[in-house]
Amino acid sequence: MRTLKIALLSAAILAPIGVTLLYSPAGAVELAPPAVDESTDGKPATETAVLAGGCFWGTQGVFQHVEGVTAAVAGYAGGKSSTAHYEQVEDGDTGHAETVQITYDPHRITYGKLLQIYFSVAHDPTELNRQGPDDGPQYRSAIFIQNPEQQKIAAAYVEQLGKSGAFSQPIVTKLEPFTGFYPAEAYHQDFLARNPHYPYIAINDLPKVHSLQKQFGPIYRDSPVLVNAATE
Secondary structure, eight states, X not given: OHHHHXXXXXXXXXXXXXXXXXXXXXXXXXXXXXXXXXXXXXXXXXXXXXXXESOHHHHHHHHTTBTTEEEEEEEEESSOGGGOSHHHHTTTXXXXXXXXXXXXXXXXXXXXXXHHHIIIIIOOTTOTTEETTEESGGGOEEEEEOSHHHHHHHHHHHHHHHHHTOSSSOOOOEEEEOXXXXXXXXXXXXXXXXXTTSHHIIIIIHHHHHHHHHHSGGGBOSSOOOTTGGGO
């Protein structure tokens, strides 16, 4: 919630003078790739994945640095179009989650590989209705399923990770039916790329990008694919 973000910013300002931070992001987890993944045979050049995992600034920022991703748009999913506005979603009662719609080339990166990144560095799938300093169902861990193949891959991977013991707590990620995606306001797009020194980003989200580079070096891209690149 916005009040928690403001509190976090205050903590970041106080940290250099010895005051303890309110929140320190958890480290990334190294995970095996999915045993079940999509086949590239006969695939179109473009597919989409719709993932929610806390504040969309960080989730978008991570996937913008992934090779094979051609677009990553911050937005809302899970609720109605009439309530897909930040001021309403922030209240936590619209059914929406802060979400990122990822457009990708399945011949360069698979849906399963995107899920591996999602579970390992983009967010903590064991936190229920929260991520780090942000609290509420709008920050839930959710995969919005668009077709039977995505359902099969996501369900199998959640089961695989649960049996692996990679996480000390149960995975709470929900597999929800996709009913629509609504892009967020322009000022939310490319927020991490435009504001790398913003305290909330520096504390919560840049470590995720660094973990992506460390764990997924061969598919890490230095220059992010930006929503607003065409107008800059």
